Amino acid sequence: MLLPREMDLRRPSTNADALGRYYTPSQVSQALIDTMRGIRPRLVLELGAGQGALASAAHRKWRSANYVTVDADLAAASTLSALTFNASHIHHAHDALDEELADRIGIALGSVDVGLCNPPYVRPRWRSSFGRILEEAGLSGALQSVHDAGADLLFIAQNLRLLRPRGKLGLILPDGLIAGQKYRGVRQVLLREHRVEHVVQLPRRTFAKTEAQTYLVVLSKRDGETQQVQLSQMSDMGEVSAPISIPADVAMLRLDYAFHTSSAPMGQQRDVGQVKKTLGAAAHDLLRGAISSSQISSSPVPVFHLGDFPRAHESAAIPTVPEKFIQPVSQAVVLQQSYKVAKAGDILIARIGRNLQEKVCFLPRGICVISDCIYAIRAAPEHRKTLLAYLLSEDGKAALKATSHGVGAKYLSRSDVLNIVLPD
Numbered sequence: 001m002l003l004p005r006e007m008d009l010r011r012p013s014t015n016a017d018a019l020g021r022y023y024t025p026s027q028v029s030q031a032l033i034d035t036m037r038g039i040r041p042r043l044v045l046e047l048g049a050g051q052g053a054l055a056s057a058a059h060r061k062w063r064s065a066n067y068v069t070v071d072a073d074l075a076a077a078s079t080l081s082a083l084t085f086n087a088s089h090i091h092h093a094h095d096a097l098d099e100e101l102a103d104r105i106g107i108a109l110g111s112v113d114v115g116l117c118n119p120p121y122v123r124p125r126w127r128s129s130f131g132r133i134l135e136e137a138g139l140s141g142a143l144q145s146v147h148d149a150g151a152d153l154l155f156i157a158q159n160l161r162l163l164r165p166r167g168k169l170g171l172i173l174p175d176g177l178i179a180g181q182k183y184r185g186v187r188q189v190l191l192r193e194h195r196v197e198h199v200v201q202l203p204r205r206t207f208a209k210t211e212a213q214t215y216l217v218v219l220s221k222r223d224g225e226t227q228q229v230q231l232s233q234m235s236d237m238g239e240v241s242a243p244i245s246i247p248a249d250v251a252m253l254r255l256d257y258a259f260h261t262s263s264a265p266m267g268q269q270r271d272v273g274q275v276k277k278t279l280g281a282a283a284h285d286l287l288r289g290a291i292s293s294s295q296i297s298s299s300p301v302p303v304f305h306l307g308d309f310p311r312a313h314e315s316a317a318i319p320t321v322p323e324k325f326i327q328p329v330s331q332a333v334v335l336q337q338s339y340k341v342a343k344a345g346d347i348l349i350a351r352i353g354r355n356l357q358e359k360v361c362f363l364p365r366g367i368c369v370i371s372d373c374i375y376a377i378r379a380a381p382e383h384r385k386t387l388l389a390y391l392l393s394e395d396g397k398a399a400l401k402a403t404s405h406g407v408g409a410k411y412l413s414r415s416d417v418l419n420i421v422l423p424d
């Protein structure tokens with residue numbers, strides 16, 4: 001692979017190659033362009049163009065526009081020849097995160113009608129110019145530290161600098177920016193400063209070799225504050241569902257269709273106008289174990305871990321913690337000095353794992369040492385039964401699954417668990 005000299009990627013993502021390359025399937029590129037309505041662009045830009053999947057789909061809709069593509073991989077140019085042949089197209093082998101990109105590619109800042117981008121899944125080595133790119137795009141205050149910005153946010157910022165007001169940005173984004181707690185500030189800025197029009201949840205495994213949950217996002221730059229966002233999902237067959245509409249203050253929390261429809265009847269949305277009871281309101285503590293998986297084998301006390309949840313067919317109506325992990329209450333004072341322990345009445349759930357929604361069980365008596373992959377939900381006796389029944393139900397499993405994050409193995413943050421909405 002050929003790389004320009006200035007490319008220096010510190011933390012390549014675990015699944016993509018060093019340039020974070022995943023190419024967009026044509027059905028998905030097409031859906032992104034279909035979702036971008038009400039614009040007839042003269043200038044279309046694709047940063048991180050790879051084989052030009054997005055620009056090529058755009059050219060099928062906007063035949064007379066001029067196309068500019070940029071990719072750091074010198075080999076990308078040769079795969080873009082079809083676009084060059086058919087369209088008014090110029091490609092630049094250049095770092096899209098260059099602060100001087102506009103001058104380098106001969107485009108004025110604020111002049112692009114349509115930006116298209118499926119950013120690489122990498123975290124580039126930090127450069128002070130990134131801070132200025134984020135600042136100019138109005139995104140520097142959106143994260144606790146600008147150093148937390150991954151390539152996705154930097155590519156968004158660079159696109160916003162180049163787009164004209166009311167120009168449209170069509171993005172393919174990972175789960176973090178759409179639903180992660182850490183990126184709430186980013187969502188808030190995007191919703192306040194721009195009009196976020198539509199977010200389409202894509203099927204898992206859309207991108208070869210990864211289970212990452214990804215989304216199409218269309219926004220209109222500086223086109224008034226967002227009032228309502230349309231959310232849809234694409235089926236495995238490539239059909240985009242009819243949208244539901246959510247207000248901007250709810251969109252700031254999360255922008256994923258599955259979450260907003262998870263405890264409502266199929267295809268309908270949650271009644272977000274009403275205050276709903278959350279798991280956090282029903283539980284009075286959420287405890288995470290402290291023993292890591294590598295410490296378990298040397299622990300003198302049995303530690304309840306991910307593989308110890310009873311399987312459905314092994315358990316009675318209520319799956320319970322297996323006997324060998326249950327210690328007498330008389331041991332509590334001693335064990336609590338060295339371990340995090342679940343207590344009788346706690347509901348144990350998996351914090352991480354591919355099928356974490358299937359891992360729920362109850363500690364009926366005694367105490368139990370838990371690993372750092374387990375949460376113990378502690379609820380008042382009057383709430384326990386309903387909470388456990390819900391988490392074991394199909395709806396509860398769907399809620400756990402919808403709220404979890406991550407590529408491959410999923411994880412639940414504390415706030416994910418505490419914000420799970422319970423049925424009325």
Ligand SMILES: C[S@@+](CC[C@H](N)C(=O)[O-])C[C@H]1O[C@@H](n2cnc3c(N)ncnc32)[C@H](O)[C@@H]1O
Nearest residue numbers: 022023024048049050053071072095096118120
């Ligand atoms: C996820 S791929 C997307 C490719 C294409 N847009 C698509 O949707 O199929 C990201 C692309 O960004 C390119 N890339 C990575 N870092 C870059 C950078 N700093 N500047 C320009 N291109 C970069 C990679 O070479 C890769 O082609």
